Amino acid sequence: GAVVSQHPSRVICKSGTSVKIECRSLDFQATTMFWYRQFPKQSLMLMATSNEGSKATYEQGVEKDKFLINHASLTLSTLTVTSAHPEDSSFYICSARGRDYGTSMGYNEQFFGPGTRLTVL
């Protein structure tokens, strides 16, 4: 159990276009989904946290109007990179957390999707 999928796995687009990335929890209900970005040889950086049915909470320095997040259901969240530019080229990874996957430490584990590699030309 606890499988998270992302689509597409790779996308190449022209500068100025918008790209939508989907994140799905396949076998559990994700009350919270997270979006991360990872540049080469850098750590994963949390971009935003979204709870189903409410607005996403963005981390400092992340433009909410550029990175649109929708978490319309308990199994799907989308990230839209609007008017993408070459500096947005990165590895975008989502993770999902559900109610039922707690550990003995009281922490609900996050399950990561396989990531989407975005290249903006």
Place this chain on the structure above:
Amino acid sequence: RKEVEQDPGPFNVPEGATVAFNCTYSNSASQSFFWYRQDCRKEPKLLMSVYSSGNEDGRFTAQLNRASQYISLLIRDSKLSDSATYLCVVNRRGGSQGNLIFGKGTKLSVKP
């Protein structure tokens, strides 16, 4: 200072070697600690949680020192398949409501 700092690496070791990774965190309120493994161009995967008493999973041993805000991972009898980047991860606000803060990772390369 970064919230989570790790050995810069890379670590190049022969098969069978023992290798240790260190990590420090700055937020003393952090309550949950983890080691993740990330293969090249893949998503991170949970390797093990880290408990205050220290814990072991096969060849892997994790330790936590809250007073020093220090976490370690020891890998014994390294295998070629252990080659990956190891990420030290801390739960920022503690408990089930917190978010994960990732270290930059330490790359391990195990050679035949």
